[in-house]
Structures are given as C-alpha cells and as structure tokens.
Amino acid sequence: MKSNFNEAEESPGFMLWQVTTTWQKAMRTALEPFDLTHPQFVLLFSAKWLNERNDHAGITQVQLAQHVKIDVNVTSQVLRTLEKKGYIQRSPHPTDSRANVISVTASGDEIASRAVQAVEERDRAFFSVLGDEVGDLNRLLQILIKG
Template sequence: LVSGLRHNFQEICAERLKEVGLSQGLVYFVLYVGAHEGCTQTEMNNALRVDVGYSTRSVSKLVEAGVIERAPNPADGRSNLLHLTQKGKEVSAFVEELVTEWDEEALSCLDPAEKSQLVDLLGRVVFSMGAQREYGN
C-alpha cells in the first residue's frame, strides 16, 4: 500500500515539477536546504542518507539552475554552506504546496481522528525503520 501511494505521488510530482524545471530527485535537496539554511553538504548527505557523488552532482545541477548557492564556510575552509536563492525559495514553496495538496487529496477519505491515527502510526513505523538502520539491525 505504501508503495502504491509512493508511485501515485511520483507520477504527480513528475508532471507538476516540470513547471519549475526540477526532477523529483532534486526536490529533497531543495527542501532540506530550505529547512536548514546554511547547512554543509556533509550535514545534508548524512540527513538524507545519500552518497557524496550523487549529492555533489545534484547540488551542482541546482547551482547551475540558480536554485541553490554555495558560500564559503568561515568555520571550515574545506566546505561550503548551502543556501536557497530567491528562485530556490519560490521552488521550495511550490513543492511544499504540491506536497500539501497531495496529502489533502490522499487523506480526504479519512475523518480527522483517522488522519491523526494514521500520522501517528506512520511516524512510529518511520522511527522504527530509522532506528534499525542506525543500529545496523
């Protein structure tokens, strides 16, 4: 069931993201930087659990598209701090709206108590899976 929801979300994203010139794979980087302005790429890689090569290529595409900018890290000359540009902030707001619209549509068949219960249960599943990965179980 979760895979079916993910597939539906991917289809909608693939179509709607064309409006802002992004692929779905780049969205997570935009959302992360928007929520963690001034983060390093290493911090982002760890949080999103992506490898350095994939992240470097993705951030470079976003820099070229004018969505993200790199700034020297005054605390560590070997790294950069990531920030959204004005265009990036607009893209981030567009994506957040897209996610909210999809959530509302997907959950429209549930009453408020059922939505709350579903969010709680899914949160527990996500936490459980994250904890398993952290401890190698």
C-alpha cells in the same frame, strides 16, 4: 529458488516498493510545473528549511545529505544542477577547506515555497485514504528509518 511468500502482498518489501513507485509518480506530477525532480525539490526545500532554522548561517553539503539521508556524492550532483538553475549557491566554508556552505538564492526560495505547497497538497491527497491512520504510518516509518 522459491519465495517464502505465497502471495506478493505478503512481502512488505514488495508492497513498500509498489507504494513508493505510486507515490513517486504523484510527486513527479506535482513537481512538473516547477521543472524540479523530486531529489532536487527535497534538497532545495531542505536547504531552505535548515538555513531558516540556523538563522541563515549556512549549512554544509554533509549536513544537508545527513538530514535527507542520501549519499553525499548524490547530494553534490543534485546541488550542482540546482546551482546551474540559480536556486542555490555553494561557497567555501570559512573554517573547513573540505566543505561547502549551501545557501538558497531568492529565486530558489521562491520556487521552493511554491513547490512545497504542491507537494504537500499531493501528499495529503495520496495519504488521505488512510484517514486517521496516517499517524500510525508515520510512527511505523520512523521505526524503519531509525533501524
């Protein structure tokens, strides 16, 4: 079977994969001092952010998974690790027996606040080669996310 592309650089999927793996390496380096994986950071910071926007009323695992666009089962596994680290608490939802409410502990809030600075600094450095075209990249990525 032959590829439709004469050069690897003609394949947007392959190029996206290369950019993603390079960016993920940068994220691993940024998060290493905090002993967080990138999925742990994304879920922890997103839980913090969503709770702050919701007046700390709590969010469910499903809401969190939908926000970050990952599988609910993966979310549950990562949250279990964050709970063991003492960064989040899961408690039964007051009205939905199937749901858990996620809240961020004081230590989770502190580590998320420090880690986001390192992540955003690394992001700025990584994407700085695009200059003013970063906005165009974000616009195109939004199109892909919305499908």
